[in-house]
Amino acid sequence: MDDGYVLVARNGSTEYAPDGMLSNEPTADGGSGCQEFLSEIDSYIAGLDDLLWPLNQSIHENPELAFKEYKAHQTLTDFMVSREERWQVTPSAYGMETAWVAVYDSGKPGPAVCFNIEMDALPGLGHACGHNLIATASLAAGLATVEMMRRHNLAGKVLLFGTPGEEGVGGGKIRLLERGAYDGADISLISHPGIFNNSPMVRTTAFARLEVEYFGRTAHAANNPWLGINALDALVIAYNAVSVLRQQTMPGDVIGMTITNGGGEAANVIHAYTSGACVIRANTASRLENLKEKVSGCLRAGAEATGAKVKIKVIQGYADHVPNRVLAASYTKYWNGLPDVPEPRIPDLKQFTWVKSSTDQGNISRAMPSVNASFSIPHGPGSGPPHSPDFEKASGTKEAFDRALRVGKALAGTALDVLMKPGLLEEVKEQWKRDMEDIEHGVRGFRD
Numbered sequence: 001m002d003d004g005y006v007l008v009a010r011n012g013s014t015e016y017a018p019d020g021m022l023s024n025e026p027t028a029d030g031g032s033g034c035q036e037f038l039s040e041i042d043s044y045i046a047g048l049d050d051l052l053w054p055l056n057q058s059i060h061e062n063p064e065l066a067f068k069e070y071k072a073h074q075t076l077t078d079f080m081v082s083r084e085e086r087w088q089v090t091p092s093a094y095g096m097e098t099a100w101v102a103v104y105d106s107g108k109p110g111p112a113v114c115f116n117i118e119m120d121a122l123p124g125l126g127h128a129c130g131h132n133l134i135a136t137a138s139l140a141a142g143l144a145t146v147e148m149m150r151r152h153n154l155a156g157k158v159l160l161f162g163t164p165g166e167e168g169v170g171g172g173k174i175r176l177l178e179r180g181a182y183d184g185a186d187i188s189l190i191s192h193p194g195i196f197n198n199s200p201m202v203r204t205t206a207f208a209r210l211e212v213e214y215f216g217r218t219a220h221a222a223n224n225p226w227l228g229i230n231a232l233d234a235l236v237i238a239y240n241a242v243s244v245l246r247q248q249t250m251p252g253d254v255i256g257m258t259i260t261n262g263g264g265e266a267a268n269v270i271h272a273y274t275s276g277a278c279v280i281r282a283n284t285a286s287r288l289e290n291l292k293e294k295v296s297g298c299l300r301a302g303a304e305a306t307g308a309k310v311k312i313k314v315i316q317g318y319a320d321h322v323p324n325r326v327l328a329a330s331y332t333k334y335w336n337g338l339p340d341v342p343e344p345r346i347p348d349l350k351q352f353t354w355v356k357s358s359t360d361q362g363n364i365s366r367a368m369p370s371v372n373a374s375f376s377i378p379h380g381p382g383s384g385p386p387h388s389p390d391f392e393k394a395s396g397t398k399e400a401f402d403r404a405l406r407v408g409k410a411l412a413g414t415a416l417d418v419l420m421k422p423g424l425l426e427e428v429k430e431q432w433k434r435d436m437e438d439i440e441h442g443v444r445g446f447r448d
Helices: 035-048 048-060 068-081 131-152 172-178 231-248 286-305 325-335 360-365 389-394 398-420 424-440
Strands: 089-090 100-105 113-118 157-163 187-194 206-217 256-259 273-282 308-320 370-376
Touching: 035 206, 035 398, 048 131, 048 157, 048 398, 068 089, 068 100, 068 131, 068 157, 068 389, 089 157, 100 131, 100 172, 100 206, 100 360, 113 131, 113 398, 131 157, 131 398, 157 172, 157 308, 172 325, 172 360, 187 360, 206 231, 206 286, 231 273, 231 286, 256 360, 273 286, 286 424, 325 370, 325 424, 370 398
Parallel strands: 113 157, 113 187, 187 370
Antiparallel strands: 089 100, 100 157, 206 273, 206 308, 256 273
């Protein structure tokens, strides 16, 4: 495997077991093993290159902000409608103009696997988070999964979700989840590009936004300042209190604060109104709740010290993503089974890959087993990570597109394992239940 080769046994099918060792265990269809499926997946997705590359570039070259992905929505739904695999396509799904759903149902009872497709871009930075690549990888995976189901007469269902508005607050996946879109889905698969990691064991941070307003009373700063209540003083005290709090936060905690209204331009008045905002991040949703209370206390302190009235609005962000180790093992098997395995190699599956950013896929991982596979693309000349102009350029290259197709192949293999291997879905769900229990009790590692 280190040299990009896969060993195939003479008798029986050859597979990678979850620990990365080779196994000749027969598969559910009586002999079609991992390597045979992988060869078919590889060949099929390679044949989609001429279709997916223009689609990938269309999304990249027409960046649209959260919940305004009209061109991407049209491009993707038109593409799915044009397919011959009997997809049921629903544009503008679940009350969102740019959300969409495509469903393939084999007509036979079986697992329901879903892939999420992100579409939105960043203000002023275009696709500097590589959502065009996320869309390409998930689309390729969904198409390949369905093609293998048709060829091998597999039971089950595949769902593609066009999920708007991942950047910012109030992500589309959360809205879809709350409106019942994922009801009946068994697993959720997605990926995310970067320059540092190849890993299906990604843990992200939880985040929330706190918006604060201070209401004071204006007065002339020279003639009668004692008649005023200074809302700007309240905001400055709160800002400094948050800064002092940082000394006693945990290593995974991140607090950012900004002044959104400083009270106006006049310097010779007592300011009657100011506002600010805090974005807080933590390794887990439970830790985020604790941090939220501490930051809220700092914000209230500004009002207490000055006599201003305070209004704090908490906007729930995203939960931390919890990967499923059983699904991650399947993904790793297929990723390593393809030739020319990219660096860095996928690390031991008993360790998390911690990423400081946040995603609404985290909320999905609390509702069902999930993989949010990180994949490394060739970086630009400035080696800029996601959310940089350098990464925006890198995400539009053919090399990055090719890497996304490799991810699509591994995601398709993961989905097919769930669809065709008796008992695997139950194992996946048992692992998910243990993970949720561990999260509830603050456990950061694994229970075997």
